[in-house]
Amino acid sequence: MTPTGQTRVFLVDDHRLFLSGVRTELAGHFDIVGEAVDVESAVEGIRSTEPDVVLLDVHLPGGGGRAVIEAVHRTHPRVVFLALSVSDAAEDVIAVIRAGARGYVTKTIAADDLARAVERVREGDAVFSPRLAGFVLDAFAGDLPPGTSLDPELDQITPREREVLRLLARGYTYKEIARRLQVSIKTIETHVSSVLRKLQLSSRHELTRWATDRRLV
């Protein structure tokens, strides 16, 4: 872990208890420049402090984490977001990722892992928790129905990306995956970023419909 200089972090969560917990955990690693508990104050605070990374709760009063990302990116496209949530609801998580978050971790994540994840998104990489990897595998599973116009560049993941995602879902770290596949960590990061890009840009209609469909299985 390399806390080079001081990464400026902004926290957004409507649970003050959790907020103070995260602040304590991250205070040694980062410069916590501000906090907010709802969409409006978050957008305002982020615009005025211009942090490097925003730790963003998926569920927020006033429109959810997604509304914060959309509002901030209109004026400050360089601010990066890492979504953080206790939610298991796939559609909420996917919505925030598609709005532009660079990754998703669950709130049970250990403090060190969270710090590493913040560094990673600051450097422009994507962060996938095992759960998000599972969501993505689910979303890209199976063939598209015949007749759907398919952009192979965006609407499918490569076998190698799939392999990486499966290892992520199995609980492997980037380092462990790199060793197992005998490639560099940078290569793994490239794969994961590529998957994130597809997740955000894919027109694969399952991505929007799949979450609701799945609940009815």
Add this chain to the structure above:
Amino acid sequence: MVAGVCAGVGRWLGVDPIVVRLAACILALANGAGVLLYLVAWAVLPEEPTTGDHDAAPEAIPGTRRGSQLALAVGCITLGCLLLVRWIAPFFPDRIVWPAVVAAIGIGLVLARAGDSDRARWREAMTRLPTNPVEALRGGWMVWARVLVGAGLLIAGIGSFLASTDTLAAVGSVGIAVLATVLGGALLFSPWVARLVRQLREERRERIRNEERADMAAHLHDSVLQTLALIQRHADAPQQARSLARRQERELRAWLYDGRRSAFADAPGNLAMALDRVADEVEADHGAAVDVVAVGDCQVDEHVDALVAAVREAVLNAARHSGADEVSVYAEVADGRIEAFVRDRGRGFDPAAVDGDRRGITHSIVRRMARHGGTAQIHSAPGEGTEVTFELALEVESTP
């Protein structure tokens, strides 16, 4: 004017009630359509829940005076209409006009009672609603007298109409009399019935809301509050407190997010849910956090059940012996087969040199899978953690 329908319509349209009243009068003069419209509107339009400022105005008129005023008004309107009709159509006889006016006054008296009682109920208790019309009639002898007089007038009106025309004699039929009575009764009670139905519906909606709230409160009490109490007691044993918190989190989440899914699928019969349950049990007993990620899903038959049992064995092993505080479980259903992985970052072991006890467990996992046509492999090295992989071909169609 009579029951506040004009005022109500006026308020709804944003027009001065006087305008609506004038329009109603003109309509009434035209051919009685206004009267009909008025009565229909009274019966059908929902009564405003008169709270605060709204009920000040209507309540200013004392009930009895209101009743007689109303009856008089209805009578006058009817008389006016009928006179108008007679003027247009000269063959329209007097012997129809006067009984109709008497009957109209009767209706007015009876319906005035309905309006009063509704208002009184709204004012006294918004939630307590009558369950039958008889209860609505309870309210002192004055009211009863008025209702009786009204009903008597109505019946007299209908009767004298039938008697004065030749119909009764000519047809001599009881049928017409019965029909007339039924019509009169329907006319009398229809507003009550309509109101009653509306009130019952509102009451039901309120009850459902309350039940949901009670349900939620009961659930939170049984689960979350109990767990919080337990956690406070175990504050000095972090391992135990953490496992309690994780277990509660899992439960609450299942309750919040899986409710709909389980309503549609055979809840205990799904692989993902079976694995969640395994994780739950192991966490409760051993304190290690167990993370389950499932991709795709399928029904549990006896073979899948064996896989779940083997996974459980592996998770238990990891929780007991590895020393890791986190165990990852990943299961994927795709291409007609299930693959599952149980992984920990604990101390690991050398599979070639394990003690007897361990080998027994290992064999039980491997053999169990083999019996059901699947495979299990154990990868481990000292200091590297352990991963157990399972594979099982599905016999039935999967439900991705």
